[in-house]
Amino acid sequence: MQDYDPKLIASLEEKARLLRRHVLKMTHAAKSGHPGGSLSCTDIITALYFHTLNVDPQKPDWPQRDRFVLSKGHAAPILYAALAEKGFLPVEELMTLRKFGSRLQGHPERGTVPGIEACAGAEGQGLSFGIGMALAARLDKSPTRVYVLLGDGENDVGQTWEAAMAAPHLRLDNLTAIIDRNGLQQEGPTEKIMSLEPLAEKWMAFKWHAIGIDGHDMRQILSALDEAKATKGRPTAIIARTVKGKGVSFMENVVKFHGSAPTDEELKRALAELGEPA
Amino acid sequence: MTGIVWKTESQRDYFGKAVLELGRANPGVVVVGADTTESLKTSMFGKEFPDRLFNIGIAEQNMIGIAAGLASSGKIAIAATYAVFGTAQVYNVIRQSVAYPRLNVKIFCSHAGTSVGPDGATHQMNEDIALMRGLPNMAVMVPCDAPETARTVLAAADWEGPTYCRFARSNVPTVTSTEDSFTIGKATTIRDGSDVALIGCGIMVAKCVEAAESLDAEGIDARVLNMSTVKPLDIDVIRKAAKDTGAIVTAEEHSVLHGMGSAVAVEVARTRPVPMEFVGMPDRFGESGDADSLLQKYGMTAAKIAEAAMKVVKSRGG
Numbered sequence: 001m002q003d004y005d006p007k008l009i010a011s012l013e014e015k016a017r018l019l020r021r022h023v024l025k026m027t028h029a030a031k032s033g034h035p036g037g038s039l040s041c042t043d044i045i046t047a048l049y050f051h052t053l054n055v056d057p058q059k060p061d062w063p064q065r066d067r068f069v070l071s072k073g074h075a076a077p078i079l080y081a082a083l084a085e086k087g088f089l090p091v092e093e094l095m096t097l098r099k100f101g102s103r104l105q106g107h108p109e110r111g112t113v114p115g116i117e118a119c120a121g122a123e124g125q126g127l128s129f130g131i132g133m134a135l136a137a138r139l140d141k142s143p144t145r146v147y148v149l150l151g152d153g154e155n156d157v158g159q160t161w162e163a164a165m166a167a168p169h170l171r172l173d174n175l176t177a178i179i180d181r182n183g184l185q186q187e188g189p190t191e192k193i194m195s196l197e198p199l200a201e202k203w204m205a206f207k208w209h210a211i212g213i214d215g216h217d218m219r220q221i222l223s224a225l226d227e228a229k230a231t232k233g234r235p236t237a238i239i240a241r242t243v244k245g246k247g248v249s250f251m252e253n254v255v256k257f258h259g260s261a262p263t264d265e266e267l268k269r270a271l272a273e274l275g276e277p278a
Numbered sequence: 279m280t281g282i283v284w285k286t287e288s289q290r291d292y293f294g295k296a297v298l299e300l301g302r303a304n305p306g307v308v309v310v311g312a313d314t315t316e317s318l319k320t321s322m323f324g325k326e327f328p329d330r331l332f333n334i335g336i337a338e339q340n341m342i343g344i345a346a347g348l349a350s351s352g353k354i355a356i357a358a359t360y361a362v363f364g365t366a367q368v369y370n371v372i373r374q375s376v377a378y379p380r381l382n383v384k385i386f387c388s389h390a391g392t393s394v395g396p397d398g399a400t401h402q403m404n405e406d407i408a409l410m411r412g413l414p415n416m417a418v419m420v421p422c423d424a425p426e427t428a429r430t431v432l433a434a435a436d437w438e439g440p441t442y443c444r445f446a447r448s449n450v451p452t453v454t455s456t457e458d459s460f461t462i463g464k465a466t467t468i469r470d471g472s473d474v475a476l477i478g479c480g481i482m483v484a485k486c487v488e489a490a491e492s493l494d495a496e497g498i499d500a501r502v503l504n505m506s507t508v509k510p511l512d513i514d515v516i517r518k519a520a521k522d523t524g525a526i527v528t529a530e531e532h533s534v535l536h537g538m539g540s541a542v543a544v545e546v547a548r549t550r551p552v553p554m555e556f557v558g559m560p561d562r563f564g565e566s567g568d569a570d571s572l573l574q575k576y577g578m579t580a581a582k583i584a585e586a587a588m589k590v591v592k593s594r595g596g
Contacts, residue, residue: 109378162337
């Protein structure tokens with residue numbers, strides 16, 4: 001693995017803690033939303049927005065920008081938090097999540113907040129959309145790279161596998177799929193609801209370059225993203241082992257926090273654990 | 279029932295040629311297909327522009343999603359297959375990935391309606407207009423003949439946002455002339471008349487013309503309108519028809535539920551209620567057989583239109 005500057009790693013880890021605090025405050029204020037699956041992919045999204053993605057809030061429609069598609073649309077809070085800290089929208093606006101009149105819809109809507117590339121909510125549609133973007137970039141001879149973040153539950157969806165079959169066939173090495181393998185879906189463990197394993201082998205059998213990582217280890221995330229960029233002739237799938245509710249002791253691996261917001265007391269405890277400044 | 283001898287032509291041929299010409303004029307046009315590119319004649323485009331046609335196999339959800347992603351990056355993305363696969367098979371992908379973000383995905387489907395024939399009910403798509411007109415942001419076109427099908431391609435490319443266009447598998451009568459134009463949202467008057475308005479779309483427009491001729495013999499002067507856009511609907515022409523004739527028959531090769539006739543009825547009820555009848559596929563599945571026998575059996579004929587016209591004229595009285 002490449003030797004990353006410890007200062008870079010520390011700053012990304014600090015940013016991730018900040019984004020986690022946003023997620024908890026936002027879902028608490030909304031009294032609904034999906035904190036668990038937002039926290040599981042927070043480190044990945046932090047690495048993307050604050051290190052890897054070539055995006056510019058001053059020109060959100062710049063044709064040669066990199067594209068990020070949040071296929072698991074229920075993790076909208078973490079996308080909004082990252083976009084806000086990146087400068088795509090005011091941080092204060094985050095607290096309007098899911099409220100009447102807000103741009104921050106319960107699931108992402110393209111055309112509301114700049115930087116949102118796709119509508120998502122119904123699972124399993126993001127990878128196809130990403131393939132279209134990657135094909136357009138190739139036709140336009142653009143350096144654009146496309147990153148699609150999927151929930152592991154989206155591996156239940158047929159369309160995901162239609163897309164998984166197509167991307168290597170089309171030799172889309174400008175496309176990276178990242179699977180947030182937190183192991184839990186709405187009604188329980190993925191292996192109990194509809195077993196996915198051996199998951200990396202499935203993606204490899206579909207001719208993807210597959211990389212397994214700890215999705216909370218910032219060095220491993222950066223390294224995998226770099227490896228994806230260096231991989232030619234085929235797309236890369238990063239299977240990131242994560243923990244649902246990561247970063248808050250009492251939320252970790254608790255199915256309940258897939259789709260329910262923290263109470264007043266839970267928010268207080270969670271923020272304390274995440275180093276909220278006094 | 280009448281002496282009209284129609285020239286018949288293939289809507290798919292005209293569609294394929296129009297897509298090729300559009301591709302020549304606009305390098306931003308791309309095509310996504312699902313193992314039906316030969317049948318839809320988009321293979322002509324693919325032959326000339328191999329890097330701009332993506333045949334992604336029997337994976338219609340992926341076809342629509344890829345088209346949406348291409349459109350999100352500035353392309354005009356044409357997705358083309360058979361009507362049952364291009365709508366019902368992929369409804370929520372169209373809804374979330376195309377219609378909701380209002381992307382320039384242009385869905386063109388052949389094999390619409392009962393006249394698909396021998397393939398049977400699985401392939402006879404009689405609910406696609408209903409599905410597509412229900413989607414916010416979606417424009418819906420049903421060209422009446424082959425030349426008009428070509429015109430819908432150019433109109434769709436110029437239209438900002440998603441479109442759906444459906445046409446038939448078999449050769450169809452040519453009703454329009456080369457001078458005719460097509461504008462999304464505008465119906466055209468094929469024949470003027472003041473006693474009853476026959477509002478058709480798709481292959482039923484020619485049958486409306488035949489019905490109008492036979493009604494002449496009964497002393498009924500029928501107007502024939504080609505309602506080739508079902509959404510946005512040409513409200514003005516419908517109001518005028520209601521006002522001028524006071525009796526309306528709609529005719530479509532689609533379920534009588536939620537198709538063009540329903541759309542027209544809502545406008546008529548809202549603005550100027552007049553007696554109406556609805557010629558179309560009854561609320562049931564079709565079966566295998568030749569197109570003419572099936573259209574006869576399920577009542578999608580010029581005779582049925584004429585019969586319906588007599589009925590509404592009688593209801594209107596005066």
